[in-house]
Amino acid sequence: MKTEQLISLLKIKEIYGTLPEDVFDITIDSREVSEGTIFVALKGATTDGFDYIDQAIEKGSKMILSDRNRELPEGVGLLKVKDPVKVSALFAEYLYDFxxxxxxxxxxxxxxxxxxxxxxxxxxxxxxxxxxxxxxxxxxxxxxxxxxxxxxxxxxxxxxxxxxxxxxxxxxxxxxxxxxxxxxxxxxxxxxxxxxxxxxxxxxxxxxxxxxxxxxxxxxxxxxxxxxxxxxxxxxxxxxxxxxxxxxxxxxxxxxxxxxxxxxxxxxxxxxxxxxxxxxxxxxxxxxxxxxxxxxxxxxxxxxxxxxxxxxxxxxxxxxxxxxxxKQMKAVSGRLEVLDNELPIHLIIDFAHTPDALEKVIQTIRPFNDGKLITVYGMTGERDYSKAEEMGRIASLSDYVVITVDNPGNDDKNMLIDIVEKGMTHDNYTTEIDREQAIKIAIDYAEPGDTVFLAGKGREPYQIMENHIKEPHRDDLIALNFAYKKYNFPGYEN
Incomplete structure (x- = not known):
């Protein structure tokens, strides 16, 4: 698409350097840049796209979209606008033909x-x-x-x-x-x-x-x-x-x-x-x-x-x-999902991570549970801590609770457990900072007819740990592994 046609959509803008005659794509990720790509240098919550302009230019971008200006190599232009998010949406619409x-x-x-x-x-x-x-x-x-x-x-x-x-x-x-x-x-x-x-x-x-x-x-x-x-x-x-x-x-x-x-x-x-x-x-x-x-x-x-x-x-x-x-539909992955009906215990996973969601799932499970209800719940790191006590109170609606962590990030794991523990209304619980071990504790505690409810992650395939590194983790697979081992399921391999 002709660059001149794109920039004509804007009444207020400043142009520095030399813009290319044509552009074909647009991105905020410098790793996705190739010849003909507009690189949008957005300032985000944790990173600033302005720091990646040189990388985008090295990969072939000749047009930078930003709300700030800087010196550029010859043959590269910068379009300065008041709101790069709105402008990038507008340009994307035209580049991809609505x-x-x-x-x-x-x-x-x-x-x-x-x-x-x-x-x-x-x-x-x-x-x-x-x-x-x-x-x-x-x-x-x-x-x-x-x-x-x-x-x-x-x-x-x-x-x-x-x-x-x-x-x-x-x-x-x-x-x-x-x-x-x-x-x-x-x-x-x-x-x-x-x-x-x-x-x-x-x-x-x-x-x-x-x-x-x-x-x-x-x-x-x-x-x-x-x-x-x-x-x-x-x-x-x-x-x-x-x-x-x-x-x-x-x-x-x-x-x-x-x-x-x-x-x-x-x-x-x-x-x-x-x-x-x-x-x-x-x-x-x-x-x-x-x-x-x-x-x-x-x-x-x-x-x-x-x-x-x-x-x-x-x-x-x-x-x-x-x-x-x-009639032909299946349960939504990770949303009040019963993992294996052949097990002598009910294993249920759900993404519930708010007070309303956690309470609704527990209230839903209760009438269908013949034995004890055992819930594994962990407070998410770097999030709204004001709900933590309430989450502990709601988790207490279960017969037994294992308090752990969920995507702790850079937060102190013990602190995340402590703020949930303050809301507990009974003493039938334990704490474990390692989520995998917390799941094992719950399954070891369960007896035939009991329900183990793993709250907060659903089928999310990772734990966000220190420095926001995503480590592989699956509540469902971990739980099934421990349950199959406990009940000696045929074909189980340790």
């Missing part, structure tokens, strides 16, 4: 449930014979193919690359998790969503947002940024049970469809019957009543599933077909 416009864009936000709802929509879209993409905590998927993703919602140039890759593979529906960090930092600038979904808002990320009010209104950007063009068909799906939904409904002119657990919602369930193998219920909708057989466990997963059903309905699918497809 890739999301050819797809149905679905955005899911909320404290808990984003991954589950987004994955459900992705799987249902494929069941409806649509080519589908998913982007979020579990990575970037195009149909069944999975690619790594560093953030729940990537920064804007990477995000638009993902859109472009999906379009090249003829994707029709693109469902993505939209984090509050992404909304506040402008990562979703330029994304024209067709359907947006709100799951819930509970305490989390106060280290970043400082107050729940800031956190709530930041989530609201997803709804306000849908725009005002009523010639476009857009929809908003809101949780009738969460008070923030009333606020979000005022932020958009588009039609709101509500869901919840009572009849005040447009979509709601009755006759709920469940087990650790799944749930059945009657779904009440504007199109009538439907009997649903679901592989998902718990009331909150009923709400998550209803979100996904509404999303498909809004895309024009017959509810009978959508509900029939649900």
């Amino acid at each position: 890739p999301h416009e050819s797809m149905t864009m679905v955005g899911v936000t909320g404290t808990n449930g984003k991954t589950t709802v987004s994955t459900m929509i992705h799987n249902l879209s494929m069941s409806m014979n649509k080519k589908s993409a998913y982007l979020g905590t579990n990575g970037f998927m195009i149909n069944e193919d999975t690619y790594p993703s560093l953030n729940t919602t990537p920064e804007t140039t990477r995000l638009h690359k993902n859109f472009n890759e999906a379009v090249k593979k003829e994707t029709e529906v693109f469902t993505m998790e939209v984090s509050s960090h992404a909304l506040k930092l402008g990562r979703t600038f330029g994304v024209d969503f067709d359907i947006v979904i709100f799951t819930n808002l509970t305490q989390d990320h106060l280290d970043f947002h400082e107050t729940m009010e800031n956190y709530g209104f930041t989530k609201g950007l997803l709804f306000s940024q849908l725009g005002q063009d009523l010639k476009k068909t857009k929809y908003v799906i809101l949780n009738n049970s969460d008070p923030w939904s009333k606020e979000y409904a005022t932020m958009t002119p588009y039609e709101v469809i509500s869901y919840g657990l009572d009849e005040s919602a447009d979509f709601y369930p009755t006759n709920i019957k469940g087990s650790l193998e799944g749930t059945t219920f009657t779904l009440h909708t504007p199109d009538g009543e439907f009997y649903v057989e679901s592989p998902f466990v718990g009331d909150y997963n009923i709400e998550n599933l209803i979100c996904a059903i509404i999303s498909e309905w809004l895309q024009g699918y017959d509810l009978n077909d959508v509900i029939e497809a649900i």
